[in-house]
Structure formats: C-alpha cells, structure tokens
Amino acid sequence: MLESADPKVAPNAIAAAVEAETPSEETYKKRGIGVFAWISIGWIVFIVVIAFLAPVLPLKSPMIGDYAHPNAAAFSPGHLLGSDASGRDVLSRVIWGARASLLLAVGSVLFGVLIGGLLGLIAGFRGRTTDTVLSGGFNILLAFPQLVLALTLVSVLAPLKTESNGAPPAPHEWAHRILVVILAVGIVSIPILARITRASAISWTQREFVMAARAQGASERRVMFREVLPNVLPAMLSIALLGVAIVLVLEGALAVFGVSIQEPNPSWGNMIYSQLSDLSASPAVWIVPSLLIFLTVLALNYLGDVVRSRFDVRESVL
Amino acid sequence: MQVVARRLIQLVVVLLVVTFFTSILTALLPGDPVTTIAPFSSAQDRATLRQQLHLNENVVERYGQWLANFSTGNMGREYAGNGIRGTDIWGRIKDTLPRSLTLMLYVQILTLLIAVPLGVYTAYRAGSRVDDVANGIAFFLLSIPIYVAATLMLLFLSVQHHLLPSEGWVSITTNPVEHFKHLVMPVLAITLGQIAVYARLLRTDMVATLQEDFILMAKSKGISERRVLWRHALRPSSLTLLTVAGLNVGTLIGGALIVEVIFHLNGLGFAIYDAISRRQYIALQDYIAVIAIVYVLVNFAVDALYHVLDPRIRGARIG
Numbered sequence: 048m049l050e051s052a053d054p055k056v057a058p059n060a061i062a063a064a065v066e067a068e069t070p071s072e073e074t075y076k077k078r079g080i081g082v083f084a085w086i087s088i089g090w091i092v093f094i095v096v097i098a099f100l101a102p103v104l105p106l107k108s109p110m111i112g113d114y115a116h117p118n119a120a121a122f123s124p125g126h127l128l129g130s131d132a133s134g135r136d137v138l139s140r141v142i143w144g145a146r147a148s149l150l151l152a153v154g155s156v157l158f159g160v161l162i163g164g165l166l167g168l169i170a171g172f173r174g175r176t177t178d179t180v181l182s183g184g185f186n187i188l189l190a191f192p193q194l195v196l197a198l199t200l201v202s203v204l205a206p207l208k209t210e211s212n213g214a215p216p217a218p219h220e221w222a223h224r225i226l227v228v229i230l231a232v233g234i235v236s237i238p239i240l241a242r243i244t245r246a247s248a249i250s251w252t253q254r255e256f257v258m259a260a261r262a263q264g265a266s267e268r269r270v271m272f273r274e275v276l277p278n279v280l281p282a283m284l285s286i287a288l289l290g291v292a293i294v295l296v297l298e299g300a301l302a303v304f305g306v307s308i309q310e311p312n313p314s315w316g317n318m319i320y321s322q323l324s325d326l327s328a329s330p331a332v333w334i335v336p337s338l339l340i341f342l343t344v345l346a347l348n349y350l351g352d353v354v355r356s357r358f359d360v361r362e363s364v365l
Numbered sequence: 366m367q368v369v370a371r372r373l374i375q376l377v378v379v380l381l382v383v384t385f386f387t388s389i390l391t392a393l394l395p396g397d398p399v400t401t402i403a404p405f406s407s408a409q410d411r412a413t414l415r416q417q418l419h420l421n422e423n424v425v426e427r428y429g430q431w432l433a434n435f436s437t438g439n440m441g442r443e444y445a446g447n448g449i450r451g452t453d454i455w456g457r458i459k460d461t462l463p464r465s466l467t468l469m470l471y472v473q474i475l476t477l478l479i480a481v482p483l484g485v486y487t488a489y490r491a492g493s494r495v496d497d498v499a500n501g502i503a504f505f506l507l508s509i510p511i512y513v514a515a516t517l518m519l520l521f522l523s524v525q526h527h528l529l530p531s532e533g534w535v536s537i538t539t540n541p542v543e544h545f546k547h548l549v550m551p552v553l554a555i556t557l558g559q560i561a562v563y564a565r566l567l568r569t570d571m572v573a574t575l576q577e578d579f580i581l582m583a584k585s586k587g588i589s590e591r592r593v594l595w596r597h598a599l600r601p602s603s604l605t606l607l608t609v610a611g612l613n614v615g616t617l618i619g620g621a622l623i624v625e626v627i628f629h630l631n632g633l634g635f636a637i638y639d640a641i642s643r644r645q646y647i648a649l650q651d652y653i654a655v656i657a658i659v660y661v662l663v664n665f666a667v668d669a670l671y672h673v674l675d676p677r678i679r680g681a682r683i684g
Contacts, residue, residue, distance in 0.1 A: 190383050190661050194619030195637070195653055202641045202649075203393050296510040303512055303623050304638050319512065323627060326520045337513040345508035352504075 084353045087346035094343055098145035107136040109143040110311045118329040129331035131321070135311075137331050144313035144336060147221075151228055151307075151314070152294040158233030160287050163240030168279060170241065171248025172271050182245070185238035193235050194300055200231035201306045221312050228307060232294055240286060247282045251275050285354040292347035295340055315340050376665050383657045384435070387650050388428040417441070418647055435651065443640070443648045454648050457636055458655055464534055465625065465632035466659070469617050471552045473610065476559040483560070484567025484606075485594055491572050503561035511620045515554035515627045522550060532629035551624040555617065566609055570602040611667030614660055 097104075107113065107126075112133035116123070119130040121137075128137040170181040188196070205227040251257065252275055260274050295315070301307040302316030303323070310317060315336035322333040399411045399420065406414070419427045434440055440458075443451035487496045523531035529550055535543040574580065575598055583597045584590075622634030629635065633652060640649040 187379065187382050187386070190379055190664075191386075191653075191657050192614075192618040192660055193616065194622060195656055198622075198637065198641065199387075199390060199649070199653055203390050203646070292508075299510055299512055300619065300623050303626050305642055319516065323516065326516060327524045330520065333516060337510075337516065340510060341508055341513060344510070345504065348504060348508055 080353050080357070083349055087349045090342060090346045091350075094145060094339070095149065097142055098149050101142050101146055104142065106139040106142060109135065109140045109313050111135070120329075121331045128335050129329055131329055131332045137318075137329075137335055140313040140318060140332075141315070141335050141339060144308075144315045144318055145339070147225065147308045147312065147314035148295060148298055148316065148340075150225060151232070151298050152291045154225070154229040155232035155236060155294050156287050156290040158229060159236030159240045159290065160283060162233070163237035164244045164279075164283055166237070167241035167244030168248050168271065168276060171245040172252050172275055174249075174252075178245070181241070185241050185245075188235075188238040189242075193239075194297070197231050197235045197297060197301065198304055198306060200234060201228055201301060204231060221308070224308055224312075228298070228301065232297060236290060236294075240283070240290070243286050244279055244283060247279045248275055251278045281354065281357075285351050288347050288351035288354060292344040292351070295344055295347075299340060372665070372668070376661065379661055380658060383661065384432065384654045385428055387653050387657065388431050389424060390646065390650055390653075392424050392427075431650070435654065440651050441647070443643075443645045452648075454651050457648075458633070458651065461631060461633045461636050462655060462659075464630060465618070465621050465634060467537075468548065468551060468555075468621050468625070468630065468632060469614065471548060472555045472559065472617055472620075475552060475556050476563055477610070479556070480560045480563035481567060481599075481606075484564040485571060485599060487564065488568045488571030488575060488602075489590075489594055491568070499564070503565055506557050506561040509558060511554050511558065512623050512627060514557050515550065515624055518550045518554060519627070534630045534632075547628075547630075551628045551630060554624050554627075555620040559613070559617075562609065562613075563606060567602060567606045570605050571598060574598045574602040607667060607670060611664050611670075614663045618656055618660065 112135045113125070113130060114134050116126060116130055117132055117134040119126040119134070121127070121129040123129065126136050126138070128141065130136055131140070166181055166185075170178045170185075205224060257270060257274050260270050265274070298307055298314060299316035299319055302314065302320040305320070307316045307320075308314035310321065318336040319333040322328065322330075326333070399406075399414050399418075403410065403414055415421060419430045422430070438455045440454040442453050443457075483499065487499050490496050519531055522528045530543075530547050533547055535547050537544040580593060580598055583593045588597075618634075621632065622637060624630065625632040625634035626638045633656060637649065637652050637656075640646070640652060
C-alpha cells in the first residue's frame, strides 16, 4: 500500500489534508475489494441479522437464571457457551447484548453524522464568520478528553438509580438508558465528524464545477446539497464505519465505569465488566463478548480502510 | 513575541470556557441536584448542602464562586453524610493526578520507543513482506480494546500464573521494582493499540519524505542509509506523529481512566469512577476540570514544539 506517492507532498499533513487532492483516475479503475473485505461484510451482516432475530431465535431468557447450573463451562449441555454466576445463558445474553451494543453504536454515529456532518458542511461551505463561530464551538468540545466527556454526559443525563429492589427493570428504562448513551456519545462525536466534513467540504467548494453551478444561478442550498454534499459523502462513510467501531469499544469503557446498559439487561460491555472481580469463575462470560467486540471492530476497521483507499480519503484529517 | 501573547490569551479563554462548561453540569442534573447527591438526608442537611453548593444562585454567580475556590485550591470536601467530613477534594487531586500523569508518560515513552523504529523500518522497506506483515499485525492490535487486553493479561499473568500483581499502586520512591511490576500490565494494555497508530502514521509521512529531493541529495553525497533515515528523514516526518501524540493525550487519559479502574491504581480516573458511583457531582466537576486543563496545556505545549521541530513552520502558522 503506497499511499501519498506524490513526491511533492509536503510532510505537513494538516496543510495537506485541507487541500486534499482530487481522487486520481486509477482509484476508480480498481475493481473488486478483496476477500477480506467480503469476509468483513459477511461477519457484520451475520451479527446484525442474529441481533435482529434475537426475539424469534430459540434462546433461553437472557435475564432469568438457570440456578441449577451456575458458572457452567462452555459446550456443556443446555448452555452452548456456558452460563454466568446466576446461571444465565451466555449465548442468549451475548445475542441480546448485541442488540444493545449495535443499537448504541449505530445510533450515536447516525446522530453524530447527521448533526456533525451538517454543521461541518455548513462551516466548510459558508466559510468566513460562520466557519469561525462553528469551528470555535468544535474546538471547545474537542478540548475535553472524549471518554471523560461521554462519561460525564451519561452520568449527568441519567444519574444512577439510588436503590434497586431486585425487580427487573421496566422495558422503558432500557430504552431510556440507550437513548441517553446515544445522545451523550453522539454529542461527543459531533466535533470530530464536523471537522472532517468541514475539511472535505472546503476543498470541494473551491472546485470549478461548484463555480459553474453558481454561475448558472443555482441557489446556495442547491449547490451545497447537490454539488458539494455528494462528494463529501465517501469521506463521511469511511469515518462513520470507523466511528461505529470506536463507539462499540467506548460502550465497553462506559460499562467499566458502570454507566452503560444497566444489569440485568445485557450489553457486550457490561458482560465483560460483570466479571472483572473474578475473571476465572466463568471466563466464557467475558471472553465471548470480548471476542465479538474484537472481530466486529476488526471488520469495521478493515472496511473503513478499504473505503478510504478507494476514495483516497485522507486519514490525517483525524 | 506577539504570537506567544496571542496564544496565551487563547489558552486562557479556552480554559475559562471549558471550566464554565463543566460548571453547567450541575445545572443539567435532572431534578433537584441535592436529592441526587444526598438521597438519604434530612431537610436541614439539604438546605445546608444547597447553601454550600451555591445552588440558590444563578449559573454565572455559581461559576464565579467555583472559579475563586478552584484557583485558590479551596475546593471543599466530598459529601459524606450529615456532619461527616468527606475526602478533601484538593488533597485527593494532589495525590491522584501525579499517578495518572506517570502512567501516561510511561505509555507515551514505551509507545514511541517501539513505534518509531517500526515506522522508520517499514517506510524504508515499504511494500516488502515485512511491511505487509507489520501492517496486518497493526490492524489486529488496533482492534483490541484496552479493557480486553487488560482483562486477558490479568487472567493469564495474574490469576493463572501469579507473575504480576493484579492491582494497586506502589510509589517509585518506596520500592522501584514493585512500582514497575505493578505498572507493567496497565502500561502494556494501553500501549498495544497505540503502537499501531503511531507506527502507521510515521510510515505514511516517512514514505513521502523519502521521495523528496533533499534525501536523494543526501544519498548521492554518500551518506550512509542509516544516517539518511535517522538524521535527515525522521525529523521532517515526525510532525503528524507529534500532533497525534499530543492530541492523543485525551485518548490516553481516557485509556488511563479505564486501566486505573481495572487495576485499582487510584489515580484521577479512579477518583472520577468513584465520584460517579457515589454521585459526588460537585467533586466530579473539579476532577474533570483538572483533566481538561491538563489536556489543553499539553496541546498548547505540543503546538509550541512544532516550531522547534520544523524550521519551515517558524513564521507561518498552520491549522
């Protein structure tokens, strides 16, 4: 992979990123995305379908334990992937957990892409005062370490319950928690996505076809959405794929702090966290979701890279 | 000189905005913050607490109060219950911040020690077998979350083989050997993923630099390959790496928070975890402000370093 083979490229990546060059002809001529990309797509589709089908699959309850068989080993009868300390089936929890984790990841990236992307597009397209004001806002949000900001937003938006009387939480609590985390993580991702979109929008706005559209009397809105936006999309897609991967990991980090999906509802992150105090009791409980996060993140990273190299999106914008 | 002054003013403004933002957080708490902070308290205790937290004043006044207290180190105590003296917040920051910074420093040093040679070598041998293998491994390492690396190491090295202590912090002055033994796993857990990020960045820039005229010039003068790589090509190629290493302080603080919780290192990250789980939102505000300030200051320092590293930037500002 010999990226930036242009000998005239300045070693200064930030400047280079802003004047991100046009995709070369060869980039488009490359056909086929390779075996690994297809495996990655296959894996992601598999995970999404399984998570989607959770209610109709013949699974044990993810929340009610089989008290006769706590800490069952993997491949034991009745529990294909073992069970946790309360006898809850790991396979079932991991699949129901996938629903929460994927919903969170996709939801917050969608939120971030919609708002951050729009703000970035406007900043890059309008320039001048609009750009100064918006970029100032992005920079302030970026002055916080991301995990700390996400952590704070989640814990402030939905303080942990003071007492729990052991009753299973109502379904709306699950949905509420997911919404809060989506909102918090989405807000954190806005400035990052906005900055990338802005850089890309600036370079496309200066192109001749945009000037031509303007010369023909196209409205500003039309130029922005019909001329500039379609060209900015590949960069956003590549970043969105990486974003989903990042949020999947982040969910686990939030779970380590105890502010992700609340027990007894499963998510990949809180399954890992639930075993931190005793790793060897039933290793499957945390190894299975760890492996799932790893494989899904690997697949998303790889696909993001494929999209990036196909459309020549500069990673240095990050 | 004027540039320095302008940057300093910018720094102060950012710090004010960032701390103001954290200050609004208590205002954002749903319902009455006092019931969240002290759920089992008498009406009188709540009134006192409300007074202490200046909740009867508006956000701006409260921020003024907070700023005055924060800058004089007079931050008060964590709420512990009626009449009980909670942990002194400033004392806790003084104890925990150095730990988090030490952890971050070790991570940065170890990462650079491994990633720089790796990046230089893969750039030098770009397209070769070694380069491909390194790229593949980088992908794998990048996809392992910090907490997964940490728990795996804990299971194998601590729980099953008892090679390393699983938790706690030992000061370097009390026992240097134990100090490093306690930090091997926390540092490694964060470093693994970072190596891949840094090495790939350096490789990309280095490949571009190696095609520049002055490298050809240096080679044609008969300077050894090694000297060209390390003395002529590395310095101009290290700018992006430096930027990212600086920006990464934020990510590393996050990573440090996680390993601090997993390995019970009792740094600032653990303090934040503790504050959240005990609903100490006022203390939380102070801890977050400290982290944000460190982050902003480090980025400021990185920006200043550019001018030292690349003579071409002196005069012309980028970004």
